[in-house]
Amino acid sequence: xxxxxxxxxxxxxxxxxxxxxxxxxxxxxxxxxxxxxxxxxxxxxxxxxxxxxxxxxxxxxxxxxxxxxxxxxxxxxx
Numbered sequence: 001x002x003x004x005x006x007x008x009x010x011x012x013x014x015x016x017x018x019x020x021x022x023x024x025x026x027x028x029x030x031x032x033x034x035x036x037x038x039x040x041x042x043x044x045x046x047x048x049x050x051x052x053x054x055x056x057x058x059x060x061x062x063x064x065x066x067x068x069x070x071x072x073x074x075x076x077x078x
Contacts, residue, residue, distance in 0.1 A: 005060055005072055007051070012062075016069045018047065021062060025051055028062075039065065052078050 004013045007025035022028075028049035036043045044065040051060040059075030 003072070007053075007060075012069070012072075014069050014072065018049075018064055018067050018069075021049065021069060050075070054078065 004011055006012075007021075010024040012021055012024055016024075029052040030050040032048045032050075034046035034048060037046045045067070047064040047067075049062040049064070051062070053060070055078055058077055061073040061075055062069055063071040063073070
């Protein structure tokens, strides 16, 4: 899990909004609305974006709670 990553020579940080991420990285390769999930005795709206930056690069999976980036995960190389 990481706190940031580079996207088109721009840095994306945990805490950014879905708008800020799309502004820096463009439309994700895949976007999923997980729905409301209970986290620490509160329900949050969870979304997941997956970015595929091309052959030989790691997939990036971004998890948002209520529109704020909370987690960045590396996936397999494409």
